[in-house]
Amino acid sequence: MSVVAFERKQNxxxxxxxxxxxxxxxxxxxTAPGTGREWETGTTEKGDVQFYxxxxxPDQACELCVSRIGGRYILEDxxxxxxxxxxxxxxxxxxxxxxxxxxxxxxxxxxxxWCAVRSAFHEKAxxxxxxxxxxxxxxxxxxxxxx
Amino acid sequence: xxxxxxxxxxxxxxxxxxxxxxxxLRKLAGDWLKQRRADAELSQADLAAxxxxxxxxxxxxxxxGFSRVPTEIMGAWASELGIEQSAFxxxxxxxxxPELHRLLFGAxxx
Numbered sequence: 001m002s003v004v005a006f007e008r009k010q011n012x013x014x015x016x017x018x019x020x021x022x023x024x025x026x027x028x029x030x031t032a033p034g035t036g037r038e039w040e041t042g043t044t045e046k047g048d049v050q051f052y053x054x055x056x057x058p059d060q061a062c063e064l065c066v067s068r069i070g071g072r073y074i075l076e077d078x079x080x081x082x083x084x085x086x087x088x089x090x091x092x093x094x095x096x097x098x099x100x101x102x103x104x105x106x107x108x109x110x111x112x113x114w115c116a117v118r119s120a121f122h123e124k125a126x127x128x129x130x131x132x133x134x135x136x137x138x139x140x141x142x143x144x145x146x147x
Numbered sequence: 148x149x150x151x152x153x154x155x156x157x158x159x160x161x162x163x164x165x166x167x168x169x170x171x172l173r174k175l176a177g178d179w180l181k182q183r184r185a186d187a188e189l190s191q192a193d194l195a196a197x198x199x200x201x202x203x204x205x206x207x208x209x210x211x212g213f214s215r216v217p218t219e220i221m222g223a224w225a226s227e228l229g230i231e232q233s234a235f236x237x238x239x240x241x242x243x244x245p246e247l248h249r250l251l252f253g254a255x256x257x
Contacts, residue, residue: 044204044207045191050211059169060169065204065205076205
């Protein structure tokens with residue numbers, strides 16, 4: 001049996017729709033409306049494509065960068081630290097998702113939840129408290145008379 | 148440099164909106180760095196190798212105006228480009244922290 005060696009298809013040129021979809025799907029929470037984040041693409045001087053996840057205004061500095069060099073995907077942060085590299089973009093996208101600074105987003109959610117709970121508590125419990133206070137004010141003189 | 152399809156919609160909505168100053172200044176810094184690297188006859192890969200970086204993608208990130216030259220490697224970056232370190236840092240400060248630069252050195256032309 002003879003084996004025909006197929007040449008591996010070189011993954012070069014512009015980002016494909018599939019590649020961008022993979023990255024954006026992984027970063028959907030990070031780029032959700034309200035986070036203030038945006039993304040852009042660019043190239044190195046050799047024409048290797050790069051994807052930049054940008055932080056919010058006013059600085060809009062790069063938080064994460066995914067580059068493709070000769071079919072290999074490179075994940076770096078905005079300080080040039082190499083976070084991960086692999087030929088499989090799905091894996092790189094997963095690492096990108098995990099690497100996004102998400103504290104502020106969690107904080108926003110926690111604060112929103114706290115405000116909602118507090119508001120609901122005030123709406124329900126305040127009339128009860130006021131009623132109880134009124135009853136207390138009415139009965140205190142009578143209780144004092146008995147004492 | 149291109150923008151994603153979905154961003155075009157937002158770009159259209161925000162038509163006429165000025166590019167944020169910090170971003171614009173970082174781009175100018177990147178253009179300056181690219182020119183200085185060309186003057187030193189270095190490729191992005193050459194510079195990355197001399198700075199001990201595994202890939203040249205970060206050099207591109209900085210030159211495209213998306214990141215700053217980190218302070219930790221600013222001196223080495225300057226040396227590889229054949230520029231005096233303090234002059235290099237001072238020039239970059241003009242783009243990265245214009246107000247601080249003005250306070251320290253007064254008004255200067257870029």
